[in-house]
Amino acid sequence: xTGLGAWLCAIDHKRVGILYMLSALLxxxxxxxxxxxxxxxxxxxxxxxxxPETYNQMxxxxxxxxxxxxxxxxxxxxxxxxxxxxxxxxxxxxxxLCALSFWLQLMGGVLLYFSFATGAxxxxxxxxxxxxxxxxFSPGAGLDYWALALLMIAGGSxxxxxxxxxxxxxxxxPGMSMRLVPLFVWMTLVTSVMIVFALPALAASLxxxxxxxxxxxxxxxxxxxxxxxxxxxxxWIFGHxxxxxxxLPAFGMISEIIPVFSRKPIFGYPFMATxxxxxxxxxxxxxxxxMFAVALGRNFLAVFAAASxxxxxxxxxxxxxxxxxxxxxxxxxxxxxxxxxxFLLEFTVGGLSGVAFATxxxxxxxxxxxxxxxxxxxxxxxxxxxxxxxxxxxxxxKMSGRMLDEKLGRWSFWLIVLGFNTAFFVQHxxxxxxxxxxxxxxxxxxxxxxxxxxxxxxxxxxxxGILLFCANVAMSLFFGAVAxxxxxxxxxxxxxxxxxxxxxxxxxxPEVRSRRPLWDRxxxxxxxxxxx
Amino acid sequence: MSAVFSLVLAIAAVIFLVVAAGVIYSAVRYRSRGVAxxxxxxxxxxRNLEILWxxxxxLIVTGLFIVTVRAMVVIDxxxxxxxxxxxxxxxxxxxxxxxxxxxxxxxxxxxxxxxRRLRVRIESADVIHDFWVPELARxxxxxxxxxxxxxxxxxAPGTYAGTCSEFCGAEHxxxxxxxxxxxxxxxxxxxxxQAQPALEPQGIAAxxxxxxxxxxxxxxHAVAGTGxxxxxxxxxxxxxxxxxxxxGISRNTxxxxxxxxxxxxxxxxxxxxxxxxxxxxxxxxxxxxLESLP
Numbered sequence: 001x002t003g004l005g006a007w008l009c010a011i012d013h014k015r016v017g018i019l020y021m022l023s024a025l026l027x028x029x030x031x032x033x034x035x036x037x038x039x040x041x042x043x044x045x046x047x048x049x050x051x052p053e054t055y056n057q058m059x060x061x062x063x064x065x066x067x068x069x070x071x072x073x074x075x076x077x078x079x080x081x082x083x084x085x086x087x088x089x090x091x092x093x094x095x096x097l098c099a100l101s102f103w104l105q106l107m108g109g110v111l112l113y114f115s116f117a118t119g120a121x122x123x124x125x126x127x128x129x130x131x132x133x134x135x136x137f138s139p140g141a142g143l144d145y146w147a148l149a150l151l152m153i154a155g156g157s158x159x160x161x162x163x164x165x166x167x168x169x170x171x172x173x174p175g176m177s178m179r180l181v182p183l184f185v186w187m188t189l190v191t192s193v194m195i196v197f198a199l200p201a202l203a204a205s206l207x208x209x210x211x212x213x214x215x216x217x218x219x220x221x222x223x224x225x226x227x228x229x230x231x232x233x234x235x236w237i238f239g240h241x242x243x244x245x246x247x248l249p250a251f252g253m254i255s256e257i258i259p260v261f262s263r264k265p266i267f268g269y270p271f272m273a274t275x276x277x278x279x280x281x282x283x284x285x286x287x288x289x290x291m292f293a294v295a296l297g298r299n300f301l302a303v304f305a306a307a308s309x310x311x312x313x314x315x316x317x318x319x320x321x322x323x324x325x326x327x328x329x330x331x332x333x334x335x336x337x338x339x340x341x342x343f344l345l346e347f348t349v350g351g352l353s354g355v356a357f358a359t360x361x362x363x364x365x366x367x368x369x370x371x372x373x374x375x376x377x378x379x380x381x382x383x384x385x386x387x388x389x390x391x392x393x394x395x396x397x398k399m400s401g402r403m404l405d406e407k408l409g410r411w412s413f414w415l416i417v418l419g420f421n422t423a424f425f426v427q428h429x430x431x432x433x434x435x436x437x438x439x440x441x442x443x444x445x446x447x448x449x450x451x452x453x454x455x456x457x458x459x460x461x462x463x464x465g466i467l468l469f470c471a472n473v474a475m476s477l478f479f480g481a482v483a484x485x486x487x488x489x490x491x492x493x494x495x496x497x498x499x500x501x502x503x504x505x506x507x508x509x510p511e512v513r514s515r516r517p518l519w520d521r522x523x524x525x526x527x528x529x530x531x532x
Numbered sequence: 533m534s535a536v537f538s539l540v541l542a543i544a545a546v547i548f549l550v551v552a553a554g555v556i557y558s559a560v561r562y563r564s565r566g567v568a569x570x571x572x573x574x575x576x577x578x579r580n581l582e583i584l585w586x587x588x589x590x591l592i593v594t595g596l597f598i599v600t601v602r603a604m605v606v607i608d609x610x611x612x613x614x615x616x617x618x619x620x621x622x623x624x625x626x627x628x629x630x631x632x633x634x635x636x637x638x639x640x641x642x643x644x645x646x647x648r649r650l651r652v653r654i655e656s657a658d659v660i661h662d663f664w665v666p667e668l669a670r671x672x673x674x675x676x677x678x679x680x681x682x683x684x685x686x687x688a689p690g691t692y693a694g695t696c697s698e699f700c701g702a703e704h705x706x707x708x709x710x711x712x713x714x715x716x717x718x719x720x721x722x723x724x725x726q727a728q729p730a731l732e733p734q735g736i737a738a739x740x741x742x743x744x745x746x747x748x749x750x751x752x753h754a755v756a757g758t759g760x761x762x763x764x765x766x767x768x769x770x771x772x773x774x775x776x777x778x779x780g781i782s783r784n785t786x787x788x789x790x791x792x793x794x795x796x797x798x799x800x801x802x803x804x805x806x807x808x809x810x811x812x813x814x815x816x817x818x819x820x821x822l823e824s825l826p
Contacts, residue, residue: 052702052802125699131676132659132701137625222677228660229675262562268577271586293662293698294673295680298608302601309593309600313586316547320585321577323554330564330572341555348551352544359596361536361603364670368662368697434666436697439705443780523571531576 011095013080014501016102018399020077023106024070025470030113031065034058036463039423039456045444055440056123057142061112063126064146068153069109071246071384076101076160078391079188079249081399083164085494086182088173088512090505093166097159104156112149115142122146125438127239128209130220130231135213144213147206154199154206161195164188173493176512182492183266186273187252190280191245197284198241205234229294236287244283246380248276250387251318254340257394258322260490261337262329265516265528267321275314282311292363301360308358315351319344334488335409339390342417346382350375353428368438371431377424389416389469396473397487401499402480408472415465422458426451491516536603543592607670611651611681618650619684623661623674623696625804626703627766627779636726636757639766640779642694643712645719646686654680657763662698665711671697686713702802708780726757726770730825740821747808749818755825765805771825778803786819793818 010016037058041049050058084092092098115121120140124133133143168189172181209231211217218224220231259266266272288296288304322344331337353375357363366372396404430451435442442448486495495518497505514520514528562572620631621642630642644650654663656674663682664671672682686692696707714722733741744750752765774784778800782788791798793815796805810818 052705056699056702124701129660129699132699137659137701222675228677262558263564263571265574265576267575268582271577271582291673293671294675295678298604302597302604305600306597309597310590312593313589316589317582317586319551320554321582323551323558324578324581326558326562327554328572328575329558329562331559331562332564333559341559344555345552348548352548355544355593355596356537356540359536359540359600361600361607361670362540364607365537365666367671368699434693434695436664436695436704438699441705443708526574528574531574 011099012503013084013092013095013098014399016098017077017079017081019102020073020080020105023102023109024074024077027065027069027073027109029470031062031070032463032466034062034065036459038062039459041440042442042452043456044453045449046441048441050440052440053123056125056438057121059438060122060125060128060146061116064112064122064150065109066380067126067242067246068150069105069112071380072153072157073102073105074388075188075191075246075249075384076105076157076164078253078388078395079164079192080160082395082494083167083185083188084171085398085497085501085505086185086492087168087171087176088493088506088510089167089171090509091171092163093170094163097163101156101159101163104152104159108149108152108156111152112145115145118145120145127235128231129235130209130212130228131222133209133213133231134220136221144210147210147213151203151206151210154203157195158199161192161199164192165196168192173509173512179270180512180515182252182515183255183269183272184249184252187248187255187276190276191248194241194245194248194280194283198238198245201234202238202242205231205238208234229291232291232294233287236290237284239290240287241280241283243379244279246384248279250343250384250391251276253387253391253394254322254343255318256492257336257340257390258325260394260488261332261334261340262326263332264325264329265491265519267324267327268317269515271317272321275317278314279311282307282314286311286358289358289363292357292360293367305358305360309355312351312355312358319348319351334393335404335406335413336390336393338410338413339386339393342413343383343386343390346378346386346420350378350380350383353378366431368436369431370427370435370437373437374424374427374431377420377427381420381424386416386420389413392473394488395494396476397483398494398497398499398501400477400480401483402476403483403487404476404480405472408468408475412465412468412472415461415468419458419460419462419465423455423462424458426454426458430455486518489522491519493517496521536599539599540596543596609683615651617653617681618648619644620653620655621663621674622763623654623656623658623663623700623707624763624766625658625701626696626707626800628661628663628694628696628707628709629766632723632726634723634727636723637754637767638726638769640709640776641712641774642709643714643719643722644684644686645716646689646713648685648716650684652682652684654682659700660698661696661700661707663694664697665692665694667692668711668713673698684711686711689714703779703800706779706781706800710780728757730755730757730769733821733824735820736817737820737824740817740819740824743810743814743818744821747810747814747818749808752805768822768825772823773826786823789822790815790819 041047041055120142122142124138168185208219212219218226220226220228222228255266285307286304289308292301393404393409433447483499485499516528520527622629627639629639631637654672654674656676661674662671663674668686669682669684672680690713692711694709694711754767755769757769777784777788781800
């Protein structure tokens with residue numbers, strides 16, 4: 001098969017991986033447009049550009065889209081594309097499951113967006129707290145679309161996660177023990193295990209919500225003996241691991257990119273892998289920090305505060321290891337490396353503002369304000385999206401066989417850095433001044449108008465930078481310089497395959513003796529397995 | 533809270549500066565220009581450094597945890613469970629209601645005496661809301677089916693802004709309120725005024741009072757200062773003395789009050805008040821009645 005049919009029927013991991021990334025890009029643009037509608041409405045106090053209900057649909061769809069239709073699929077896409085190449089395999093362990101997972105995910109997204117066509121887009125926020133999400137308070141069909149779409153997406157996510165786990169467990173090249181796999185593989189493995197354990201909690205809560213809405217059950221109806229807080233516990237048992245699900249693979253990308261452009265191996269590989277596992281365990285014991293404003297009892301809250309603070313330790317270890325990897329290297333500031341370095345600084349800001357929320361008395365003031373909005377965007381945009389942009393610039397030559405334009409890349413980098421930080425840094429101050437999140441407008445209080453206007457201007461610059469990046473990808477696909485197999489002088493196995501890789505990735509499965517098989521090949525006089 | 537926040541901010545600033553200094557120093561000092569000839573020395577890690585940056589953060593968060601628990605004890609002091617509430621505050625879509633022990637019920641503007649620690653019960657009539665007066669108390673979720681308690685205390689007289697802090701539907705943005713703190717005598721006088729019944733309406737206002745019943749306004753809105761409220765709409769007792777309408781969305785002027793009567797959705801889009809067809813005369817009579825509520 002050729003042309004479109006070849007893509008629609010694809011089961012090859014590289015094609016499915018690219019499908020994942022393309023669908024995520026499409027939804028990223030949709031979610032970005034929703035964000036711009038919100039920023040326009042908030043540009044000045046008491047604006048009436050859109051109705052309150054429309055605004056509520058915008059932030060609900062923006063959050064749901066960015067988490068479930070952008071972050072998760074694009075990271076899965078990178079995993080599906082890169083993992084077999086990195087471990088010296090020719091295919092995923094379960095290729096048909098791979099395709100099924102993608103289509104489930106995509107159709108979930110289509111179902112979610114179809115709700116716009118019916119005039120009833122969901123509007124209860126991306127965590128849709130009960131009882132606001134119940135039929136009594138949200139009578140339209142929007143929440144039904146939302147819950148059904150997320151059920152499909154959850155199914156797809158678990159499918160791809162199982163596939164990645166099996167692939168990493170069974171398809172590694174001869175000699176590649178788990179102590180020798182690239183860190184991106186480690187972090188994708190941990191993420192996949194987390195998906196398998198976290199998404200069922202989401203699915204269970206969605207089934208309860210749908211039962212309440214469609215079958216007159218009473219899981220969340222206090223008047224009938226149900227418990228509204230049950231939703232919050234279920235949702236955040238999924239929801240906090242979810243944060244790490246969309247951050248850890250990004251950590252993995254950074255752990256591949258910084259070493260190659262610093263010309264040094266990752267600093268402290270065993271600590272990097274172990275701290276990832278520690279984060280995964282701890283992430284299941286911190287969900288109540290999303291509920292500190294509920295009266296749950298002081299000792300109960302203290303336990304979750306302790307766990308939430310502890311999780312800063314393995315996260316901090318990673319940041320220090322990345323800095324130590326750069327230290328003493330020979331750093332090449334390609335666009336990919338620029339994004340990786342910006343990631344380091346911005347993610348540190350996001351991580352540190354997270355510690356503020358683990359500090360319960362601070363949380364009792366700052367939760368549900370714009371300080372949260374700033375925090376999550378420093379983690380998920382300044383962190384995950386910057387890592388993804390670094391990843392695209394790094395692996396695009398492998399996937400397409402062509403180089404991205406460096407000059408355009410630098411322009412887009414500086415615009416995105418400027419736009420992102422302008423849009424979101426001021427939101428810390430808005431939160432401290434008392435602006436609550438999820439408000440369609442605000443009174444003309446001191447500084448509110450000015451800071452919101454700055455944020456909106458930043459968002460516009462950010463959009464411009466992202467569009468420039470998209471233009472770079474589209475143009476380079478056709479006119480970019482030919483990349484060759486190993487344009488960055490890198491060390492992991494994907495760079496031993498052709499660019500783009502043939503259907504059969506490796507004509508002969510390479511034997512692996514260290515974490516950097518291509519370093520060993522290029523430096524027979526000083527191979528890694530002689531040192532580490 | 534502000535002392536704890538300053539501490540967190542200081543710690544965060546120091547850590548950020550350490551990371552940023554490391555990144556910037558590496559970027560400047562170890563930048564490779566042009567074609568790199570030799571690879572730098574390959575360093576795989578350092579057990580001592582790794583232990584250092586595990587143990588130091590561990591000590592920092594341990595200290596922070598102790599500070600956190602201490603502050604929690606101060607802010608959220610144990611409740612004397614036997615003691616009756618000084619004030620019951622209920623969140624509605626999209627307005628707040630305060631109920632005093634003597635039966636007075638008021639929406640929006642919550643009056644309290646200064647220098648007294650009030651035990652406040654927070655409830656919800658519909659979805660989850662969150663009661664937040666940043667200058668006076670921690671925020672507390674109002675969860676349907678649950679009673680939650682906070683301590684509310686104002687040291688100085690004044691007007692303190694508050695708002696709902698948990699997304700609760702269409703008009704979450706305009707679920708604002710004020711806490712007005714005044715010394716005990718002034719507060720007591722205010723409370724007494726609120727408990728007084730409305731005067732017998734005269735002239736056109738009497739016609740408005742009749743319409744208030746027949747047009748079913750009274751199904752949702754109480755006009756007496758005390759007694760049970762329907763829970764559906766805010767009490768309109770003493771409406772004429774209020775500064776704002778609709779949880780702060782507009783000032784209490786005849787024009788904005790008339791808009792509530794003729795087109796509630798224009799007054800506050802998404803609110804739960806149904807349209808009631810009124811002739812111009814009926815609107816005038818109702819307005820006269822509402823403005824006669826002192």
